[in-house]
Every structure is written in C-alpha cells, then in structure tokens.
Amino acid sequence: MVTTRWMRAARAGLAGAVLGTAILAGGGPATLAQDANACEPAGGVQLPEAVDGKFNVAMVLIGPHDDGGWSQAHYEGLLHVCEYLPETHIAYVELVPEGPDAEQVFRSLARKGFDFIIGTSFGYMDPMATVAEEFPDSTFLHLTGFKSNGRNFGNFFGAMEDYKYLAGMLAGSRAKMDGETKLGYMATFPIPEELRLGNAMMLGIKETCPECTMDIRFINTWHDPVKERDGAASLFDAGAHVVFTGADTPANAIVAQERGKWAVTYDHPSSCTLDSCLTAPYWIWGPEYLRIAQQVKDGTYTAGYEYFDADSMAMGLYGFEEGQELQPGVAELPAEDIQLVRDTLEKMRNGEFTRFDVFAGPIMDNQGNVVLAEGERLDQSDLDQFPPGAPGAECDPCMYWWADGITAELP
Amino acid sequence: MSLEVLLAAGVASGTVLLLAALGEILTERSGILNLGVEGMLFVGALAGFKVGLETGNPWLGLVAAVLAGTALALLHAFVTVRLGADQTVSGLALTLLGTGVAMVLGEGLAGGGTGALLPTLTIPLLSAIPFLGPVLFTDQSIMVYVGLLLVPLCWWWVERTRPGLHLRAVGENPTAADALGVNVIRTRVIYTALGGALVGLAGATITMAISPGWNANQTTSGQGWIAVGLVIFARWSPWRALLGAWLIATIRRLALDLQGPDEILGIPNVFHLYQPATFFLDMLPYLLVILVVVLGSREAIRRRLGAPAALGVPWHRGERGL
Numbered sequence: 001m002v003t004t005r006w007m008r009a010a011r012a013g014l015a016g017a018v019l020g021t022a023i024l025a026g027g028g029p030a031t032l033a034q035d036a037n038a039c040e041p042a043g044g045v046q047l048p049e050a051v052d053g054k055f056n057v058a059m060v061l062i063g064p065h066d067d068g069g070w071s072q073a074h075y076e077g078l079l080h081v082c083e084y085l086p087e088t089h090i091a092y093v094e095l096v097p098e099g100p101d102a103e104q105v106f107r108s109l110a111r112k113g114f115d116f117i118i119g120t121s122f123g124y125m126d127p128m129a130t131v132a133e134e135f136p137d138s139t140f141l142h143l144t145g146f147k148s149n150g151r152n153f154g155n156f157f158g159a160m161e162d163y164k165y166l167a168g169m170l171a172g173s174r175a176k177m178d179g180e181t182k183l184g185y186m187a188t189f190p191i192p193e194e195l196r197l198g199n200a201m202m203l204g205i206k207e208t209c210p211e212c213t214m215d216i217r218f219i220n221t222w223h224d225p226v227k228e229r230d231g232a233a234s235l236f237d238a239g240a241h242v243v244f245t246g247a248d249t250p251a252n253a254i255v256a257q258e259r260g261k262w263a264v265t266y267d268h269p270s271s272c273t274l275d276s277c278l279t280a281p282y283w284i285w286g287p288e289y290l291r292i293a294q295q296v297k298d299g300t301y302t303a304g305y306e307y308f309d310a311d312s313m314a315m316g317l318y319g320f321e322e323g324q325e326l327q328p329g330v331a332e333l334p335a336e337d338i339q340l341v342r343d344t345l346e347k348m349r350n351g352e353f354t355r356f357d358v359f360a361g362p363i364m365d366n367q368g369n370v371v372l373a374e375g376e377r378l379d380q381s382d383l384d385q386f387p388p389g390a391p392g393a394e395c396d397p398c399m400y401w402w403a404d405g406i407t408a409e410l411p
Numbered sequence: 412m413s414l415e416v417l418l419a420a421g422v423a424s425g426t427v428l429l430l431a432a433l434g435e436i437l438t439e440r441s442g443i444l445n446l447g448v449e450g451m452l453f454v455g456a457l458a459g460f461k462v463g464l465e466t467g468n469p470w471l472g473l474v475a476a477v478l479a480g481t482a483l484a485l486l487h488a489f490v491t492v493r494l495g496a497d498q499t500v501s502g503l504a505l506t507l508l509g510t511g512v513a514m515v516l517g518e519g520l521a522g523g524g525t526g527a528l529l530p531t532l533t534i535p536l537l538s539a540i541p542f543l544g545p546v547l548f549t550d551q552s553i554m555v556y557v558g559l560l561l562v563p564l565c566w567w568w569v570e571r572t573r574p575g576l577h578l579r580a581v582g583e584n585p586t587a588a589d590a591l592g593v594n595v596i597r598t599r600v601i602y603t604a605l606g607g608a609l610v611g612l613a614g615a616t617i618t619m620a621i622s623p624g625w626n627a628n629q630t631t632s633g634q635g636w637i638a639v640g641l642v643i644f645a646r647w648s649p650w651r652a653l654l655g656a657w658l659i660a661t662i663r664r665l666a667l668d669l670q671g672p673d674e675i676l677g678i679p680n681v682f683h684l685y686q687p688a689t690f691f692l693d694m695l696p697y698l699l700v701i702l703v704v705v706l707g708s709r710e711a712i713r714r715r716l717g718a719p720a721a722l723g724v725p726w727h728r729g730e731r732g733l
Contacts, residue, residue, distance in 0.1 A: 064521040064627040095628050190686060217667050218686050220693060225626040226617075230424070234667035237416045254525060254623065273524070408670070411686040 039082035048091030050113035058114040062121040069248040069267040080286025098123025110135035154303030159355040161200035163281030168204020171242040173337035176209040184240030190411030192399040202403040216408035223248040280318040310348035364404040421661030429656035431638035434609030441602035442582040442721035446502030449635025450509020454479040455614025457513040463527030480611020488603040495725035525623040552620040565649040582719030585726040640700030643707035666692035
C-alpha cells in the first residue's frame with residue numbers, strides 16, 4: 001500500500017483525535033463539580049470557578065464524593081454549609097492524590113478566588129501549608145492533621161476515639177455472646193491516629209469481653225477497596241469474629257456478610273447497610289463546617305488546632321441516633337451491654353465523658369507495662385503524637401503503645 | 412496462617428491478572444502490542460457492573476463487559492492495523508480513553524453496593540483431592556474455572572492448530588505469512604479484538620466476583636499494567652502466565668497475612684515484629700513488572716525471551732517486510 005499525504009494526515013488526525021478525546025474524557029485523576037444555585041451535586045471536568053459577590057467555599061476530597069464513607073461525609077457537610085449560609089457558592093474536587101498533585105489543586109482554587117478552602121486528607125497538610133502562605137486572602141482548613149500558621153491555615157478534627165470505644169463495647173459483646181474471642185482491626189497507616197483509635201476499640205472491647213483479643217493488619221492506604229477487601233479477608237481467615245476498619249469503604253462488612261461474620265464500618269451511616277454490620281461510628285460534619293464557614297465569612301475565624309468531642313454532636317453511632325434502629329446483630333445482644341453503650345453515649349453527648357475518660361487509668365499495654373496508673377489521664381499531646389512529640393508539646397507516654405489484648409507488635 | 416487459605420485467595424484474585432494476560436498474549440502473538448489493557452479493563456469492569464446492577468443478571472453483565480473490551484480493542488486495531496499508526500502511542504491513548512470513559516459513565520455508581528454477583532462453585536470430586544481441592548476447586552468464583560479452562564485452550568489453539576500456526580506466522584513474519592496466503596490484516600484485527608474481549612472479561616471478574624462493586628479510579632488497582640508486564644514475564648506462554656498471575660496475587664495477599672503470626676517455622680517473623688517491612692512485599696509485584704518491562708524493551712533480550720519478531724511493527728502489503 002502506497003502511503004499518500006492524505007493518509008498521513010488522516011493517521012495523524014485520528015491519533016490526535018483519540019488522544020484528545022481521552023484527555024477531555026478525564027485523563028487526569030480529578031473530576032470536578034459545582035453548582036452555584038441549588039446546592040445540588042453536578043458533574044464536570046473543569047476546575048470550578050468562583051462566583052463574584054458570593055462567599056466561595058471549595059472542598060478537596062481524596063476519594064469519590066459518593067464513596068459511602070469518609071469523602072461522602074465531608075461532601076454532605078459542604079452541602080449543609082451551602083444550605084444554611086446565604087449567598088454561598090460551593091465547589092468540590094474529588095479523587096485528588098496526596099502530595100504534589102494536591103498542591104496544584106489548592107493553588108488553582110486559591111488563584112480562582114475561593115475564600116474558604118477545605119482539605120480532607122492527612123497528606124494534604126503540607127501542600128495546604130505552602131499554598132496558604134502564598135494566598136493570605138483565602139482561608140485554609142485542614143482536617144486530621146496538626147499544623148497551623150495562626151493566620152489563614154488551621155487544623156480541625158474530632159475525637160472519633162469516643163465512638164470507636166463504644167463500637168468496641170458492642171463488638172466485644174457480640175464476640176463474647178458467640179463464644180469467639182478473637183477480633184480484628186484493619187488499620188491504614190502506622191500513625192498516632194490509627195493507634196489511638198485501635199486502642200480505644202480495645203479498651204471498649206475489654207468493657208464487655210475481658211478475655212477478648214484483637215489482631216491487626218496495616219493495609220498502608222486510606223482508600224483502596226480491593227486492598228481493604230484483602231485485609232478484611234486476611235483477618236477473618238486468621239480467625240477474627242468481628243473486623244473493624246480504619247479505611248474508607250465498607251469492604252469489611254461485605255466480606256463479613258459472605259462468611260457469616262461481623263464487621264464495624266466507619267465514616268458514614270450508609271456504610272452500615274448490610275446485616276453483617278454491627279454499627280458504624282460516623283461523622284456529621286455539616287454543623288461544624290457551617291460554624292467555621294460563618295466565622296471565616298465574618299472575619300472572626302482564628303486559625304489554630306481545634307479538636308472536638310462527642311458533645312459537639314458532630315459524630316454518630318449508627319443504630320443509636322434518632323430515627324435509626326439497632327442493626328440485627330446488635331439487637332440480639334445482652335440488654336445490659338446495650339444499656340451500657342446507651343448510658344455512656346448519653347454521658348458523652350452531655351460532655352460528661354470525653355476522650356480523656358476513654359484514656360483514663362488504669363491502662364496496661366500488651367507487654368505488661370503500666371501505661372497509666374489508676375486516677376491518671378492522658379493529655380492531648382499524648383493522644384496525637386509518637387514520642388517524643390513536637391518541640392514545645394512533648395508527650396509522655398504518647399500514643400506509641402498497644403493496649404492489653406492486642407496481639408500485634410508496635411509498628 | 413494456612414497455606415491452603417492463602418493460595419486459594421491468590422488463585423481467586425490472580426484470575427483477573429490471568430484473563431487479562433491471556434488476552435494480551437493472543438494480541439501480541441499476532442504482532443500487535445496493545446498497551447491499552449488498563450483502559451479495556453476499566454470499561455469491562457464498568458460495563459459488567461453497570462449492566463449487572465441494572466438488569467440483576469450477571470451473565471448479561473459479562474456479555475456487556477466482553478463487548479465493551481472488544482469495542483475498545485477494535486479502535487486500537489483500526490488505528491494500528493488499518494492505518495499503521497504507532498502501537499505504543501495508540502495503546503497509551505486507549506488507556507486514557509478507557510479510564511476516562513469509565514470514570515464519566517461510572518459517575519454516581521461508587522456508593523451503589525455490590526450489584527449482581529457471579530456464582531461461586533465447589534466442584535464435586537475434584538474438591539476432595541488433598542491440598543489441590545481446597546485451593547483450586549472449593550468455593551471459587553466461576554471465573555476461576557473459566558480461567559483454568561482457558562489456559563490449556565489458548566495453548567492448544569496457538570501451538571497445536573492450523574489457525575494458531577497462522578497466528579504465529581503473522582506475529583513472526585507477516586510478509587512471509589501474506590505470501591503463503593494468510594490474511595495478515597484480518598488475523599491481526601481478530602486477535603486484537605479477542606484480546607480485548609478477554610480483558611473485558613477480566614474487568615467484569617473484578618466488579619462482579621473478586622472485589623464486587625464499582626470503586627471509581629480505584630477499581631482496577633493498576634492491574635492492567637501488571638498484566639502487560641506479566642505477558643513478558645510469561646514469555647508469551649499461557650502456562651507461565653497462569654503461574655505468574657497466581658504468584659503475584661499470592662504475594663499481594665501474603666503481605667497482609669504475614670503481619671499476623673509472631674513466628675513462622677520457629678523463626679521470629681520480621682513482618683510481625685516490624686510492620687513497615689511489609690511495604691517491601693507490597694512493592695514486589697511492581698518491581699517485577701518494572702524489571703521485565705525494562706528487560707523486554709531491549710530488542711536483543713526480547714528476542715531471546717521469545718517475543719514475536721514482528722511485535723509492534725506496522726505491516727502493509729508491498730512495503731519491505733522484516
């Protein structure tokens with residue numbers, strides 16, 4: 001076949017068209033959406049634009065906004081802000097990987113004129129800190145980290161350990177009732193947050209099942225449904241009767257359902273639809289986001305490190321909140337265990353039982369050492385740091401221990 | 412930690428890699444390099460999940476996945492076989508296209524639950540075989556058995572039949588094959604399409620059997636790329652692809668299981684004592700892929716590995732052949 005000029009042109013054109021379509025169809029990792037008026041989710045493939053004359057709020061998500069977990073909980077918080085704060089324009093960017101990509105996204109949003117930018121994953125912290133210095137007119141709120149510049153970059157998180165502790169009580173009760181004393185926790189990364197939550201679960205489990213133990217798998221990801229599934233299967237195959245997840249999706253409940261075992265999911269109430277799910281400690285970000293957005297709009301926001309407890313009502317325990325019914329696996333549990341959870345939950349909501357009561361002595365670690373003696377409590381710096389802690393906020397004993405009953409070594 | 416349980420899990424999740432690698436082997440044996448495996452895997456995963464979810468029938472989902480994979484592969488065939496464009500560029504564009512199309516059409520499905528599921532089966536008699544029974548034939552997805560049957564079938568077809576001989580001839584020396592009356596263009600288009608069909612099937616295996624549900628950009632976990640590397644690792648042989656797929660999938664699961672026991676065979680377990688060591692196990696499949704792709708990119712080494720001689724080279728009748 002003789003190659004003509006026409007054919008060369010056609011070839012180049014077609015290859016270009018295929019490549020072009022591919023890029024337009026979303027070759028990049030991020031899809032974007034916004035809606036100026038109705039606070040309705042809308043899909044799009046462009047970076048969202050800010051709207052002149054409105055208060056512009058943008059959110060950056062690590063997963064899809066409809067993941068039924070972590071990202072969806074934040075996304076609903078964003079909708080809440082739009083609904084209750086007049087003259088607000090909201091936008092979100094999803095599936096943004098942690099690291100340099102995230103920095104580009106934050107910079108673009110700030111350049112487009114967003115007034116309030118929320119980043120919802122641990123690894124966004126340093127990118128946000130950098131961009132916040134470049135754009136003093138925008139306010140940046142980072143979740144799950146610890147840094148702040150005291151001006152326009154603050155940090156924000158809540159005491160999920162309160163609710164993981166309650167979930168631990170339910171899981172321990174279930175294990176004891178079924179005569180299976182081994183539980184499992186699928187942790188994400190070896191960071192203080194994951195050790196804190198794991199220890200809170202174990203302390204809760206001990207309340208209802210003193211003889212129970214808990215095995216641990218680190219899966220080294222926040223959001224990878226395939227790996228989450230493997231991690232849960234690994235724990236169940238090793239004999240776990242109830243598996244907790246620290247990651248974003250209900251993969252552990254799906255695997256539990258297949259095997260006739262139990263799971264405790266996380267982040268969002270819709271993660272706990274399967275009968276295998278006992279409960280889900282979850283987030284209700286809306287009211288807290290609204291409060292901070294209002295402050296940012298009014299110019300009264302003080303950037304710092306905010307940490308809320310259960311009395312903020314920004315968290316929930318699936319099955320125990322208004323309008324919810326107990327999951328079938330919980331409804332069968334001994335009445336006194338359920339009552340214990342209800343009573344403790346009530347105290348938490350009233351501010352009478354906080355994270356410092358969860359981590360109150362006596363606490364033993366799994367090496368037989370005393371972490372906290374009777375009557376002692378951990379400080380905030382102990383809760384969220386590995387030793388020796390940040391300069392000026394040194395901690396002792398810090399969050400580098402596994403509670404008695406955990407059958408894993410420290411990471 | 413039980414070896415049988417570990418291997419059974421490896422066999423199950425390795426099926427995705429196996430089906431995708433078999434498809435790519437057939438395509439490459441005809442001399443066409445298709446780097447769009449990841450894209451085809453995505454559209455197959457989405458088409459299977461979406462059709463399965465909407466009709467409630469996993470078999471219709473499988474058909475849709477096969478058609479979607481085939482359609483994308485035919486685009487590659489048109490651009491590379493008919494127009495003779497660069498196969499690497501077209502394949503990479505196909506990955507972007509397939510991924511992008513699946514993301515757009517999959518918008519809103521991420522919270523959609525597990526959808527229709529392909530059945531799991533225990534094969535009578537075979538499941539009673541010691542060791543092999545529990546590993547291969549007990550409570551496995553039907554796609555595991557499909558994969559197990561396709562391996563000997565592919566081998567027999569390529570190595571022992573007349574159409575298989577034509578296929579190999581086209582991949583080794585298209586000009587000679589053409590002179591002997593083999594339709595080179597048609598052969599290449601057919602095997603590119605067949606490759607796409609198998610990769611589509613692999614995609615549906617993810618979303619309807621191995622990791623049920625649609626998980627947006629995380630659905631395939633980059634397994635399309637591992638499958639491309641696996642083809643070189645397997646040196647274009649279905650049997651070695653089977654071993655490679657099982658090996659990689661088993662290592663993936665082993666990285667998790669190894670965190671459990673405090674000692675293995677009486678030796679203190681470093682992965683239990685020092686969890687970050689498992690990061691290295693996580694890397695192994697990818698290191699393997701990088702290694703074989705680097706090796707495979709050297710012409711001399713590729714020849715020695717047994718790559719089809721005309722792989723990646725456009726062919727037109729009348730132009731000087733190889």
